[in-house]
Amino acid sequence: MPSAAKIDLSSLPEDQRDLVAELLREHANLLAANTALKAEATDLKQIVKRLEHLVAELNHVVHGKKSEKLSEDDRQLAFEDLETAVAELETQHDDRASANEALRRKVVPAQRNRGNLPADLPRTEQIVEPNSLECPWGCGQMHRIGEDRTERLDIVPAQLRVIATIRPKYACRTCTDGVTQASAPASLIEGGLPTEGAIAHVLISKYADHLPLYRQSQILARSGVNIHRSTLADWVGVAGFHLRPVVDRLAEHLKSxxxxxxxxxxxxxxxxxxxxxxxxxxxxxxxxxxxxxxxxxxxxxxxxxxxxxxxxxxxxxxxxxxxxxxxxxxxxxxxxxxxxxxxxxxxxxxxxxxxxxxxxxxxxxxxxxxxxxxxxxxxxxxxxxxxxxxxxxxxxxxxxxxxxxxxxxxxxxxxxxxxxxxxxxxxxxxxxxxxxxxxxxxxxxxxxxxxxxxxxxxxxxxxxxxxxxxxxxxxxxxEGGKAWGRIASLIETAKINGVEPFAYLKATLEAIANGHPNSEIDDLLPWNFKSTS
Incomplete structure (x- = not known):
């Protein structure tokens, strides 16, 4: 078909001009689509070639001669890197497809666990309204008839906060016999800086997430909170001391x-x-x-x-x-x-x-x-x-x-x-x-x-x-080795009983700070913990 530059639409009968113009537009769209398809085919060949290489690498990790010499952690790191590369290629393909509106199609997702968003996670709604609610045909204001809702996981870095405890003082205006004031809430470290939740976080970071105290100190400093590693070590030591009876009782249970x-x-x-x-x-x-x-x-x-x-x-x-x-x-x-x-x-x-x-x-x-x-x-x-x-x-x-x-x-x-x-x-x-x-x-x-x-x-x-x-x-x-063993005992016991370690340690430290009776120490064992959330 002749190109649009060689056709003078004005020379055509009036009843044929619209038809020819429409055909020319379709022709141009097909040419563009053909060019896009050729480019995508080239990209797909490269993607397939790289995916074949990644599959071969994965097979080597799982079935290769050295696979049994890899520790579980080394193997997981290999999987992570390979999966990252595959995800990159999938994103590249999806981006190419979405760039070509004429070729856009629904992509079948890979059969992989993409994660889930539990119902109890806090949700922030972001409502995106059209630029105008006026009917384009001049009928007036449009009415809401429904909505599309999508959810994505957002991660906010650990938020630090200060809990300011205010204890008002009250006195009688008539007499001067005394002042009434509530007692200060109990705390594991009397007059200290951290809450029991902060101490539990340090314990979990060190003994469950394997993050040394000096690195935790550096992370806190990036948020403007300067706490020396030695101070964090003091917190760990205090917690280890107070948790010792719980661990001793845990050992008694096991040895029975x-x-x-x-x-x-x-x-x-x-x-x-x-x-x-x-x-x-x-x-x-x-x-x-x-x-x-x-x-x-x-x-x-x-x-x-x-x-x-x-x-x-x-x-x-x-x-x-x-x-x-x-x-x-x-x-x-x-x-x-x-x-x-x-x-x-x-x-x-x-x-x-x-x-x-x-x-x-x-x-x-x-x-x-x-x-x-x-x-x-x-x-x-x-x-x-x-x-x-x-x-x-x-x-x-x-x-x-x-x-x-x-x-x-x-x-x-x-x-x-x-x-x-x-x-x-x-x-x-x-x-x-x-x-x-x-x-x-x-x-x-x-x-x-x-x-x-x-x-x-x-x-x-x-x-x-x-x-x-x-x-x-x-x-x-x-002594650090003893604290290591003590805290690790509670964390690992919590984990194998399906108990979230941070919630358990926080609640246990709070209970100890509030004077939990030693006669009821079994209530503090990890398998007896019941979350209140």
Missing amino acids: SGKLFMDETTAPVLDPGRGRTKTGYLWALARDDRGWGGDDPPGVVFFYAPDRGGQNAERVLRGFDGTLQLDGYTGYNRLTRPTRKGGGPIRVAHCWAHARRKLKEVFDRDGSEIAAEGLRRIAEFYAVETDIRGIDPGQRLSARTVRTAPLVAAFGEWLQEQRLRVSAKSRLGEKLAYIHRHWDGLQTFLHDGRVEIDSNSVENLIRPIALNRKNALFAGHD
């Missing part, structure tokens, strides 16, 4: 159980005398009966000790008589002896995850077929555990007796055969010897439906300690 988990993790502590750090330890004592539907709520207490000596485990477990699930650390051996202090010999249940890990190390390094066979056999035990998780102990025990016990017996025979074939001094021989040394403890789960096949529950609970260690670097003193 018939089965617990135990593990230990390093807690670097500054050693001022040598100008460097020394290695302290946080010993984690945990209860988690959710695997068999137990009635007792889950919980964990971290006990700080300056070293890894087995006497620390003995001290922590004073008063406990039951089954203890743990790894193969030799420091625990004293717990099974008749001479154990604080109770009779403890029955131990060793961890199949650690046994599996020993074989996995050899397989990853050497590709050992013997290690591969051991891993395959252990996987059969775990397949049964997946089927029976959450059912009552009696059913678990029956299933293990019928399905797992023969597999474990066959594994024991296979283990002895391989130990005769493999040099005891080889890497594989050492790993097989480890499993052999703990063979009795590895069979405990076959005789008690409450016992788990491994101690992964407590290992998951100590992961936040490792995160805090990575960010805070070290505790400043042995």
